[in-house]
Amino acid sequence: MNWHTPAFLLSYFLTLLFSFSALAGKMNNIMQLSFNDFNKNILETWLYPQNYDFYLPIIIRHNRWMYDDHHIKRYNENPWGLGGDISRLDDKGNWHSLYMIIFKDSFNKWEISSGYNWEMTWHPFKNKDIYVGAGYTVGITLRDNWRYIPIPLVLPLASIGYKLTRFQMTYIPGVYNNGNVYFACLNFQF
Template sequence: MFFKRTILACSLALIFPTLPSYAEVGAENSNAAQAEKPGLWQRFTDNVAETWNNSPNHDLYIPAITWHNRWTYDDEHIDKYNERPWGAGYGISRYDSDGDWHGIYLMAFKDSFNKWEPIGGYAYEKIWRPLDDKDFRLGLGFTASVTARDNWNYIPIPAPLPLASIGYRRLTFQATYIPGTYNNGNVFFAWLRWQF
């Protein structure tokens, strides 16, 4: 059962946004509609499709840390949570003409309860290269993903999250923050991404 739900969640995260019916939303035959800039949804679906079809890079994901915000958890919860998210993942990625990063990924790791949690989806980061060394970069963006957790019976859950990164050449340290309430959520999650 776990395996079937994991496959379903990951498939939805990767395939749903690239369905032809979504890629054609807003397509008009009139000259006026063609002259307009594409809307956010159209740009999003175009970027997902372009990443899926034309990504020259392959990426290995290695989860590195989960940190439960000490200001939003009591000691009882902190003491029993796992903060070593053993796991791995795979993705494809590309840099667009502006130098921004796009990726589609699938990762599985040990969650706070030391149970397997899959996550997969599309990610985007605006990239800045603040130094003369163009191999060094900073990124800020988002991921539109789907995850599933043991404590929620592995029901697929949408997970739109912020992303930030620092990278040099093929190695990138990427991170997100999962918002929440007291003793729930409020987790910093980071991983290494190696491009090969």
């Protein structure tokens, strides 16, 4: 074995170690800033809401490719319920809200969800009254089949809106015969 090989391996290992340490430090700073922004956005939405929204759940749709017919036939796909939020637009035009919603779940039992929504909003047309959004929701949900124990949720959000009305949707991922549900509601702002 050449005496250069151990020295090379040692220097390579030390370079990797210091690089990963520096990267971990930067990632920690980025995550800390993101968490601070997240908390700041929730607090600003709570303290300085610009709007109040009414939610009307309209669709629960189980992914037909991920369920057998036996399950589909017994599930509810009419999410009767209502909800509301306080919301605001930030200086970038992004939408923030704190919400609570109650609706009939797949088993036709009451489900309650509450949390924080964030959507980046775009105006793809000359008519600025039409907009689309994409973002996430973070919160908790309580369901009968989980004995109403609070379960955390982090889900994607997408919407299309016109003036004070927004069609908002999410997808709950899962496995075969569980999860894989499309949920949508109409939001009316006043």
